[in-house]
Amino acid sequence: MTPSTLVLRDAAFGYADRRVVAGVSLTVEPGDVVALLGPNGSGKSTIVRGVLGLAEHLGGEVEVLGTPLAQLSDRTSIGYVPQHHSLSTSVSATVREVVACGRLPHRPWWRRAGAEDRRLVDEAIETVGLTDRAREEVSHLSGGQQRRVLIARALAAQPSVLLMDEPTAGVDTANQHILADVLGRLAATGTTMLIVTHELDAVRDIVSRVVCVSAGHIDFDGTSAEYALHTSAHAIGSDHHHIDEDVVRVPSTPPGSGPLDSATTRSTA
Numbered sequence: 013m014t015p016s017t018l019v020l021r022d023a024a025f026g027y028a029d030r031r032v033v034a035g036v037s038l039t040v041e042p043g044d045v046v047a048l049l050g051p052n053g054s055g056k057s058t059i060v061r062g063v064l065g066l067a068e069h070l071g072g073e074v075e076v077l078g079t080p081l082a083q084l085s086d087r088t089s090i091g092y093v094p095q096h097h098s099l100s101t102s103v104s105a106t107v108r109e110v111v112a113c114g115r116l117p118h119r120p121w122w123r124r125a126g127a128e129d130r131r132l133v134d135e136a137i138e139t140v141g142l143t144d145r146a147r148e149e150v151s152h153l154s155g156g157q158q159r160r161v162l163i164a165r166a167l168a169a170q171p172s173v174l175l176m177d178e179p180t181a182g183v184d185t186a187n188q189h190i191l192a193d194v195l196g197r198l199a200a201t202g203t204t205m206l207i208v209t210h211e212l213d214a215v216r217d218i219v220s221r222v223v224c225v226s227a228g229h230i231d232f233d234g235t236s237a238e239y240a241l242h243t244s245a246h247a248i249g250s251d252h253h254h255i256d257e258d259v260v261r262v263p264s265t266p267p268g269s270g271p272l273d274s275a276t277t278r279s280t281a
């Protein structure tokens with residue numbers, strides 16, 4: 013039986029022993045495209061960084077392809093596209109060179125790239141629609157194009173799951189559409205993805221499931237259709253019945269404190 017791609021059971025993650033998210037239970041099956049949705053500061057990136065081993069795992073269980081996180085010796089099965097890209101303008105590198113870095117974890121440092129490496133790099137560049145820019149310096153590309161370079165770098169490593177942090181944020185509308193098309197193509201070919209986003213619009217047509225994070229907890233997990241019902245029911249409820257409650261729910265997080273430190277009431281709508 014194929015193991016689930018990701019399983020989190022009552023997981024907690026944070027920094028320097030301080031819990032930022034807790035009670036996180038979430039399963040991602042092969043082929044799922046899951047939006048991890050929530051306001052800024054709610055803890056979405058911390059969940060992703062926790063799975064990557066970049067935030068501390070402070071409780072509960074995390075399994076990647078059936079292997080507990082602590083026993084995971086090879087993390088090449090997890091592809092990561094960071095939110096703040098780090099394609100330095102001071103280092104000269106072409107699109108192809110950056111994408112080829114995605115192959116490095118798959119071979120010892122002393123072995124040169126082979127035909128299969130080159131094929132996978134070309135394929136990844138084509139998937140993100142940058143074949144005609146492959147020989148250009150990445151620093152000459154727009155922010156949206158650089159984001160596509162990073163997606164291609166992650167794809168070249170042939171991960172089992174792609175974790176993407178706000179892939180469409182901070183780019184203009186035209187580039188958002190191009191990025192959404194790229195993600196749509198990946199979804200159509202069965203790529204498993206967990207997409208962190210603070211607004212669903214750009215990826216609404218791509219995702220099969222929506223998981224909402226609120227103040228360090230998960231407060232909704234369902235299909236896109238169920239999410240649409242959930243939000244419309246919540247909107248009606250807010251308009252007619254829960255106005256005072258919603259006012260109480262407005263986060264009042266003081267500077268420097270995390271979502272779990274807030275006295276904010278969790279949304280249960």
Ligand code: ADP
Pocket residue numbers: 027032050051052053054055056057058059268269270271
């Ligand atoms: P989101 O992705 O939903 O915007 P984050 O997971 O980035 O939220 O941040 C949630 C909280 O985690 C922040 O309010 C901040 O207090 C804390 N946090 C994030 N990154 C770090 C870090 N590197 N070190 C310490 N605390 C952090």
